Amino acid sequence: MDDEGLDRREFLQRCGAAAAIAWVVRVATTEAEQRGDYKAADHLYGMAIDPAKCIGCARCMEACRAENDVEAGAVRTWVERYVLTTDGQTIVQAIDEKHQTKAPVDEHKILRTFFVPKLCNHCANAPCVQVCPVGATFTTPDGVVLVDKDYCIGCRYCIQACPYGARYLDTRTRTADKCTFCYHRITRGLVPACVEVCPSGARIFGELKDRNSPLARYMRFSKLQVLKPHLNTEPHVYYANLDGEVR
């Protein structure tokens, strides 16, 4: 390299060429993004859950299974029945999708009882993503934690790592699987199937960054909590007025 030969004219010419190349590349990429009219970087999804509205009908579980072809015996979203008894016990029971279970104790021994819907929390700081040895599970630019089923080796580290028990092994493909926030729906402008069918509005889905989204409005007016905040997983699923017994 003959650096001494680089005079001002040549330097400016090179700068101009570099700028032109950068501009062309930029225009080309924005055009490419516009063709597939969805830009992941413009979105950040979240969900709020209002346990006080949940009626435990399990329509969400049914819809999730139908929408995502979830195999029998596994769930991506589920509903827990919490029963706090007058003698200080806390009983947690997963409700059955088809035949709803009844309260496990005599009604007059119940201090308070309620349902809590659960699903993958789509953590900003997801333990499952950290432990994946091959990079098959990842956080998308729009904040959704997904599993690349073609790349997963089925080692189950992520299933163990998830503090919320949100993952399972799909025995048909022998790969890890979990809630995707119905990624195929939200990228087409629909809401996740569980939100679509929830009859009581216990699930609120939307953009976290956009002020004009039902979620953002709900978050402004509700007292919110995340599950297991001490783990610093920074979930994108928020619970309103959550009972202290809920784990």
Added chain:
Amino acid sequence: MPQQVTRLLVMFLLFGVALVVARHFLVPATFGQIGHYRAAAIPQIAARPVRYAGREACADCHSDEVEAHDRGRHQFVGCETCHGPAAAHVENPTEVKPRVPREREFCPRCHGYDPSRPTGFPQIEPASHNPGQSCVTCHAPHAPVPPSGAPSSCAACHGEIARTKAASRHAAVPCTRCHEVPDQHRETPRTSPATKPATREFCGECHAKTAGEASGVRRPASGVRTSDTGLRTPDIAIPKIDMSQHGQRFLCQQCHYPHSPEVR
């Protein structure tokens, strides 16, 4: 350069080349484009088929039903909550028909009594609520209103309270003895709520030391069935307190739960 060093270098070079070649074939093309994962997986997952079309899709053809639905109490219930996944029906309206649930077992999944359901949510006891009849014979599912005159009992929506009260000392006290219920409460319960006793003196009408004939409130004789609850009045004496000495700063219901008072 000594011969052994040359050999070593050649070996290292060969390993290096083998590594680069292996990496080229083993690492997927889009790996690392966005992060430590295969970028091509995102469009692959996003391309999955949609099964639930969403309520907006239904309005295109079924405008009459949607119009009634959007004014009724079920306005926030999605079409596919009851009718099931309908994307296939949107694609092929004549051949694929979504389910139309008319069976009696369907509605109690939301409206059957369950103690964990929020109080005030309309719940019935399927075993005793018009057994054998289909729900849709009396209730229009798209815009349900209670049939005229119904709900005939408060228990239709306040099942948990009704059950608690039925096993308590207040079992024979009708709801309307303490709550004034505007007619509109049956239709729009949240905007026209029932009243709650606002003074200590209200409870004192029965429970004050001085209560009795003088207050004009007479307790039915023990063991008599009251007309509106059909339950017998308990045969213990009504607990009496001195209103001027007992919890003056509070309303009675701030400490005692009137639907299940602690004295048994």
